[in-house]
Amino acid sequence: MKRRPLFVGNWKMHTTVLDACHLAADIAKTCGGLQDRDVLVAPPFTALNQVAHIVAETGILVGAQNVCWEAQGAFTGEISPLMVLDAGGAAVIVGHSERRRIFYEDNVLINKRLRGALAFGLIPILCVGETLAERESGQTFTVVEEQVREGLAGVEAADMADTILAYEPVWAIGTGQTATKEQAQDVHAFIRSLIAEIYEKDIADKVRILYGGSVKPDNIDALMVQKDIDGALVGGAALNAESFGRIIHFQGI
Numbered sequence: 018m019k020r021r022p023l024f025v026g027n028w029k030m031h032t033t034v035l036d037a038c039h040l041a042a043d044i045a046k047t048c049g050g051l052q053d054r055d056v057l058v059a060p061p062f063t064a065l066n067q068v069a070h071i072v073a074e075t076g077i078l079v080g081a082q083n084v085c086w087e088a089q090g091a092f093t094g095e096i097s098p099l100m101v102l103d104a105g106g107a108a109v110i111v112g113h114s115e116r117r118r119i120f121y122e123d124n125v126l127i128n129k130r131l132r133g134a135l136a137f138g139l140i141p142i143l144c145v146g147e148t149l150a151e152r153e154s155g156q157t158f159t160v161v162e163e164q165v166r167e168g169l170a171g172v173e174a175a176d177m178a179d180t181i182l183a184y185e186p187v188w189a190i191g192t193g194q195t196a197t198k199e200q201a202q203d204v205h206a207f208i209r210s211l212i213a214e215i216y217e218k219d220i221a222d223k224v225r226i227l228y229g230g231s232v233k234p235d236n237i238d239a240l241m242v243q244k245d246i247d248g249a250l251v252g253g254a255a256l257n258a259e260s261f262g263r264i265i266h267f268q269g270i
């Protein structure tokens with residue numbers, strides 16, 4: 018089953034508004050208007066609106082890096098799904114390992130964020146992945162299974178058409194140490210089989226599962242050949258239009 022490739026640039030806590038505008042304009046030049054793949058950029062909240070304006074006519078989507086589940090209220094420091102939509106966002110990353118590890122977000126909280134995104138019509142990108150200690154002690158599949166099951170708790174089958182998963186092994190993020198294509202494929206196939214178990218095979222066949230963790234121009238081609246890898250969630254290499262562009266224009270479609 019062929020799924021439409023998707024490439025997401027997670028800008029994390031980088032770029033001033035001006036830097037973000039320049040980066041968005043450069044990405045729009047090389048990666049706008051593509052018919053056979055999707056491109057999404059996730060700038061910091063402060064630049065979301067301006068970036069959305071810059072890529073408005075290019076088909077490039079814009080997403081936030083986190084979201085609250087309430088429309089408004091006394092939630093200091095949070096951004097509501099309505100605010101993300103209002104700023105021009107269409108999607109949101111939830112459960113990134115940096116949120117889990119540094120800000121102690123757990124599966125219950127992440128599930129609330131994900132369901133909140135869906136309730137307001139934002140596309141959630143649910144990140145899962147094991148730490149090095151978990152991999153070395155043979156717990157990769159247990160940890161990923163728990164993150165997927167608890168992250169998707171209460172999500173209706175109909176909402177899975179709008180939900181994206183991302184496997185990001187924590188030990189591969191920002192380290193230059195990508196998972197091998199076999200390691201990534203094994204976990205992707207496992208996640209897909211889990212989705213088939215929780216929902217049904219047809220949903221599992223359609224859901225897009227991205228790989229993230231030191232994705233670079235020189236390793237994307239091998240990753241994209243894998244049967245269950247449908248695109249990439251890119252950190253560092255997405256901060257440069259040339260390298261992000263090369264990743265998006267991977268060889269071998």
Ligand code: 13P
Pocket residue numbers: 027113185189190191192193229230231232250251252253254
């Ligand atoms: P790097 O591509 O910098 O390893 O980051 C991956 C990531 O965390 C994307 O969400």
